[in-house]
Amino acid sequence: MANLIRNLCIALLLLSCSNENTEFVSYTNPEITLNIPIDFPELNNSVRTNPPTKYGVELGEKLFFEKKLSANNTISCSSCHIQANAFADHHAKSIGIEGRIGLRNAPPIQNLAFMQVYNWDGNKRQLENQPLVPIITHEEMDSSILEVINKLEKDESYIDLFNKAFNGEGITAGGIYNSMAQYEYTLISANSKYDKVKRNEGESFTQEEAQGYQIFQDKCISCHSTELFTDQSFRNIGFPLNPDNEEAGRARVTGLVEDYMSFRVPTLRNIEFTAPYGSFGQFATLKEVLDYFDYGVLDSDNLDPFLKENDNKITLTETEKAHLISFMKTLSDTEFVDK
Template sequence: MQKITVLSLLLFLLFACTRDEPLGPEPVDNPELALHIPSDFPPLNPAFDENRPTKFGVQLGERLFHEKKFSGNNTISCASCHQQEKAFADDNAQAVGILGRKGLRNVPSIQNMAFMRFYNWDGHMLSLEKQAIVPIVTHEELNSSILEIIGKLQDDPAYPTLFSKAFGSPAITADRIYRSLAQYEYSLISANSRYDQVMANGGVTFTDMESRGYALFKLKCASCHSTSLFTDQTFRNVGFPRNPNAEEVGRARVTGLDEDWMRFRVPSLRNVAYTAPYGSFGQFKTLRDVLDYFDNGVLPADNLDPILQANGNSIPMTEQEKDDILAFLNTLSDPEFIKGKD
């Protein structure tokens, strides 16, 4: 009888001590974001499935993308260089970072990142979750550190709630910062240009000039700018004028191979009309300048792309052909993609 009484007392004390304790924060409904993924796009980057965009993950990532606390002196953010109205590029020949410091290369556009296998001009990052650390620590870009950024975000009373909604607890960590930024960038899908509307057979058609340009593009350009992303995601030396900075060796900076000297990732041509200037360090002010350069002849090199070598180091074009190709390239513009929030 005494044993039963003791057991009852222990159970009473256990429930009495726990029933009024808080149960923790209410779980937040954070659904996976429904993205429009075109059926003809290349496969998703493998990292995507490990970090699928969610409603609040993307919202947090977008806020962090525009957060000036990411820079060492709180003056610029990722969005300072990656401007939506310019297809998340800018109009500088080379990136301009903290204190007006000039970077080594042109700012690449951020679009359709979920389908890319490599990031940055030399492809030294294979996932967006790891790419963000590069601009954070680079002297000519944000010139900060992830620990410094975490400290600043912890001092901002808004962020613990935002991190809780995105990740289930208020902890602000490097991994969560990288993951939310990547989720936002994964959500930046551009697939609603006039070209896409024509391909969808929805009643939209090319003009005669655009049709001629498309035929010429497939003949003269599509060897490199293939797939629905308008890049084959390879690295090529196409004989562009060389960056005078001795640190620039292109893809060889990553691989250490002579064969990769001055090879750069073939850029996507989607929204190309918005992203001037062109080239790895903004060598060309206009798309016409690029076509003129290919027509007149490129710089020779032992590892010059075989397609150019086989064609006398050039891509010959008449002035009318250039006009037609430019007309086609303008159909790759996606006005909805570059439209900022009202």
């Protein structure tokens, strides 16, 4: 009994000494208030569970431009998502490490906080689940999350930033995914000429732009609705088919025949900067896109009803095409791409 009491006393003494020497670090990481544009849709649920914070956004931006995410340290997310192109690029299909060519065109990254699905086929419903895809994909970064973590752990600046962003948790896979999503949630584009006209800030449409806006409302708004200029639906609009036999559009996710070659309707915001157009860059210019609709699209059983009902085309005169392009260019947010 005496020995038991003595050992207990020693243990308590050691514990007391240990506690006295322990330093408790408190991290202050305030949330960032997002500036929600007028008439935009509701924020998606993930923004509420993973709200942008001061250090989370700083970390996410640093990771977005970090080439260590790739196996050979040569490309980052920003290699394919270039800010001057509204975070898209000018390649028909994305190009990864060692010049490997991907399946699809890199989509722009803007207003993701208001989106309900991501990627051309909507295979991700949470932005936090997206960063792993390019990291592990052979044609993109061809790495692994463990390899990425091992690289980052050798950099003291990353250790410090992860701790500040996630309350001392250190470098984790979840921290990588959540911080990158937080950064991308802040990429809000809503300061184009169109927005300024709508807000009555002294801007006005030219006659050509106003006529283009009317044409847009008559012939385009059924797909490109809401202030995001996409209804976020999946549609087969009869574009030329990707020759890659792995492509099936939304059907790659659902396995349903009726989803074959259906893709998420792209936003028209900043469309001026995001050429080429289509899921694998089928069209070099907006004029080519409009010409294709005018001449007639590929028929299919699941072709979008709007096209089916209009003889597989959207008829446009050359003047209407010019006016429509003029209007679409009013959706260019130069402040957003020049930051």
